[in-house]
Amino acid sequence: MRDFVSRRAQLIPPSGIRKFFDLVLTMQDVISLGVGEPDFSTPWTICESSIYSIEQGVTSYTSNKGLQSLREALSRYLGEHYHLTYNCDNEIIITSGVSEGLDITIRAIVNPGDEVIIAQPSYVSYAPCVTLAGGVPVPVECREIDTFKLNPDALQEQITPRTKALIINFPNNPTGAVMRKEDLGAIADIVTDHDLLLISDEVYAELTYEGKHVATATVKDLWERTITLNGFSKAYAMTGWRVGYVCAPETLCDAALKIHQYVMLCAPVMSQVAALEALRSAEDDKNRMVNEYRLRRNMFVTGLNRIGLSCHVPEGAFYAFPSVAETGLSEVDFSERLLKEQRVAVVPGSAFGVGGADHLRCAYAVSRKQLTEALGRMETFIAGL
């Protein structure tokens, strides 16, 4: 029989943490700091609105772009919170999570052989999405000495005549790094000089703990060459609902919409109703959760530094990214032994691409009690090395 798997699918490497996943399923009493989602349930007002709409028979397709009411609310929200101006009629698409938004965006812009620079360490799906679209992912390392921000010189070095776009994600998964206005300004100049497109995944925007999030598209002249990706998963504890959105100038939005309408048609209507309610009435719930993450961050990062895992203070998202260099173990060995010996699950930093070696991603989206217990176990583990 022929090998039916496409070359593109074959190009995608297997998940870096498969063996950890298999291992953890055989174990009891594991504290997992390996999850990339809030530990809160979706605020009930959001759930209840969605349930009510289902009872009312709201179960059909929506417009490909998404519910008009949701796009209108979103357009207002983005303006009020981030000074972003996107027209609800032709510059916003509601997607099935940021994941889908990312995929249709990349497919809308990449020609075979186009290079797409990815600021790493990064969320794991950027590179595979570029590969699947026929493009070539080119990592650029965000280094610890730059507090994991994207360094303009490092970016400059990766640009070739084939470079089409740059993907950034700040506040960052897995480092928690945040780019301030001046940081983005330096990147903006390079992007504009080389006539690149910027894909900015801002799904952790609401989880910014010092100062306010600066939306990439509001910096200098970036609006016309930026695709803003965002969603409801992290800020409103709505991961399972799968609602995100793509915002971009009309030409780009139209191209992405063509792909969206054939692969997804529309985001689930019950989830769109929930998202609308989130914008309307879950501001307090969101603030309460963000405040709790901030307290946990302070507690957890102080704890990590105390037990000998040096860690910069992440200014956003809900991840700490400590270094294990002092322990003499690689990040993979450290993670595997920590899981086996002390039943704490963390993700080795190398799973997030270049710049992740010698680091761990620890999500602090777990209760304070669990964080304290996890720190205790990690301390015991390190003491025994």
Place this chain on the structure above:
Amino acid sequence: MDDKDLDLLRIVEENGRLSAEELAVMTTLSARDVEARLHALEEARVIRKYTAVINWEKTGNGEVSAIIELKVSPERDFGYDRIAERLSRFNQVKSLRLITGTYDLQLMVTGKNMQEVSRFVSEHVAPTDRIRETATHIIMKSYKENGNVLFEQQEAERLPYSF
């Protein structure tokens, strides 16, 4: 009162048993500073008390609680204050509020059994001057107290790893 004070208040409102050291790491203050701030908040009577939320049903003590609403004729110069303060002196009265609507004051009263609550209302509350009408609602079951759900909730299943 600054952001750090508000942080401390939110944390201790939810859990009053954390040590100064634990509060210090969460708020990025020193333990000494935490103690000084809490002391100042206690002195200013912003923090009234550190207490526990208890599900008494589980202790099987059979206590009865009731919400009692009162129509009150206010007094010249004092409004509802004097009568409310007078009722507040009873240990049986756990909370007392002035409210809008059909009734004026709302009390939460507890007693060992239904007879005790009913005797308290008929002997000590209803005959008080200026109270024109009472309505007593016995609490049958409590599902949520001070923001805390008292029934068991199913934990959602989360993947051990996700990106």
